[in-house]
Every structure is written in structure tokens, then in C-alpha cells.
Amino acid sequence: MSIVNHMQLEFSGRPQNESFARVVISAFAVQLGPTIEEIADIKTAVSEAVTNAIVHGYEGRGGTVTLRATVDDARLLTVEVEDYGRGIDDLDQAMQPFYTSKPDAERAGMGFAVMQTFMDGLEVQTAPGKGTLVRMCKQFAPEAK
Amino acid sequence: MLQHARQRDTLTVRLNGELDHAAAEGVRRDLDALLADQRVLHLVLDLDGLTFMDSSGIGVLIGRYRTLAGRGGTVSVRGMNPHIARIFQMAGLHRIINKSC
Numbered sequence: 001m002s003i004v005n006h007m008q009l010e011f012s013g014r015p016q017n018e019s020f021a022r023v024v025i026s027a028f029a030v031q032l033g034p035t036i037e038e039i040a041d042i043k044t045a046v047s048e049a050v051t052n053a054i055v056h057g058y059e060g061r062g063g064t065v066t067l068r069a070t071v072d073d074a075r076l077l078t079v080e081v082e083d084y085g086r087g088i089d090d091l092d093q094a095m096q097p098f099y100t101s102k103p104d105a106e107r108a109g110m111g112f113a114v115m116q117t118f119m120d121g122l123e124v125q126t127a128p129g130k131g132t133l134v135r136m137c138k139q140f141a142p143e144a145k
Numbered sequence: 146m147l148q149h150a151r152q153r154d155t156l157t158v159r160l161n162g163e164l165d166h167a168a169a170e171g172v173r174r175d176l177d178a179l180l181a182d183q184r185v186l187h188l189v190l191d192l193d194g195l196t197f198m199d200s201s202g203i204g205v206l207i208g209r210y211r212t213l214a215g216r217g218g219t220v221s222v223r224g225m226n227p228h229i230a231r232i233f234q235m236a237g238l239h240r241i242i243n244k245s246c
Contacts, residue, residue: 018165019163019165022165044228047166051200055166106169106208107201108201108236
């Protein structure tokens with residue numbers, strides 16, 4: 001498969017940029033002719049990943065978040081959200097639904113579960129002290145002829 | 146983001162806009178200020194004007210449920226769009242929060 005379009009954006013890991021990231025990914029995905037439901041799925045998954053970067057990766061202290069997206073010729077949208085923060089100590093535990101390292105902050109522990117449910121694929125690479133890369137993909141139906 | 150009305154022991158709050166992590170803190174603070182009145186036992190959240198919610202919203206709902214359950218009250222929601230309904234279902238909120246009309 002070959003990439004037919006890509007984008008990359010860096011922004012500060014500040015809460016007000018969560019909605020900015022959602023707007024950007026929605027605008028990029030429009031080229032695939034998504035349904036309203038598909039757009040909502042992508043926006044929600046990206047919102048979760050960016051929130052994780054801000055809340056957990058940088059623990060509210062800020063840092064750079066990178067958002068990348070590609071579309072290939074098989075109409076697969078791949079989205080990456082990367083931070084360069086503290087990383088995740090125990091990834092298996094972090095990916096368990098309802099597990100949160102911050103129960104006092106009323107975090108639901110549903111971030112990865114939402115990403116898994118709303119996208120078609122999810123991979124997470126993390127290194128303690130170096131950061132976390134979340135890669136998600138969503139397959140779009142062939143274009144109507 | 147938030148409009149409210151109280152009738153006896155029931156507080157109805159209408160949420161507008163987007164409920165993400167950035168908005169959650171303000172919503173939580175405003176709801177807790179309203180729920181500081183111990184006469185309130187039932188919270189009805191009208192989500193008709195909510196255009197987006199992610200798991201940060203789930204945290205807000207569960208937190209308010211705990212507050213009201215602790216005083217023998219309830220939380221219910223109405224006006225969910227299909228996307229919010231899916232998140233609600235996924236998180237198992239239907240087991241603790243009723244849907245009203």
C-alpha cells in the first residue's frame with residue numbers, strides 16, 4: 001500500500017489543544033468521505049490519546065505533542081499521537097478498562113478502551129522516561145463508483 | 146456551558162458544548178457547587194446540547210453519581226445523541242445512571 005496523503009502537526013500539551021486536535025483530524029479525514037459516526041469515532045479516539053499525553057505523559061506540566069495522520073491507497077486512515085513525557089510503566093495494566101493511575105482526578109480509566117472500540121486497530125509503544133506513541137487506524141469503505 | 150433549574154429535591158442541569166478533559170474541571174466545579182445544597186437528592190442531566198463527550202465526561206458522571214448515591218439520591222440523563230449513548234453504554238453507566246425523558 002502506498003501513502004497518498006499525510007499530515008504532521010506539533011502543539012503544546014495543553015488542555016485547550018484537545019479540541020484543536022479533534023478539529024484537525026476531522027478536517028484531514030474529510031477526504032475519505034466519512035459518515036458522521038466515523039468522524040465522531042475518530043474525534044473521540046484522538047481526544048482520548050491527546051488527553052492521555054497531557055494528563056499522563058506530561059502530568060499536566062506541558063510538553064510537545066505530535067499528531068500525524070496518513071491515508072493510503074486502500075483508504076486506510078492511520079493516526080499517531082506521540083508525547084515525549086514519562087512513558088507508561090505497565091502498559092498491560094494501563095490498557096485494562098477502568099484502570100486509572102489517577103483515580104483522585106476522576107479519570108474513568110476508559111481511554112484505551114474507547115480507542116480500541118472506536119478504531120479498527122490500536123498499537124502503543126512506550127518507554128519509561130522517553131514517551132509514548134499511540135498508533136490507531138480506521139478502514140474506510142471503497143469509494144462508490 | 147451549564148444551565149440549571151431546581152424543583153423540590155430534583156436539580157435539572159443542561160450541559161452545552163463539548164465535555165472533554167479541558168471542560169471537565171469547570172463542569173465538575175459548577176455541578177459540585179450546585180450539589181453542595183444537601184436538599185438536592187436527584188440530578189437530571191440534560192445532554193441535548195452536548196455535541197461531544199469523551200471518557201473525561203464518564204469520570205464527571207461517575208463522580209456525581211457517587212456524591213448523590215452517598216445521600217440516597219440518583220443521577221439520570223436525557224437527550225443523549227447516539228455517539229454519547231455509545232460511550233455511556235460502553236462504560237456500563239446504564240447500570241448506575243437511569244435514562245429519563
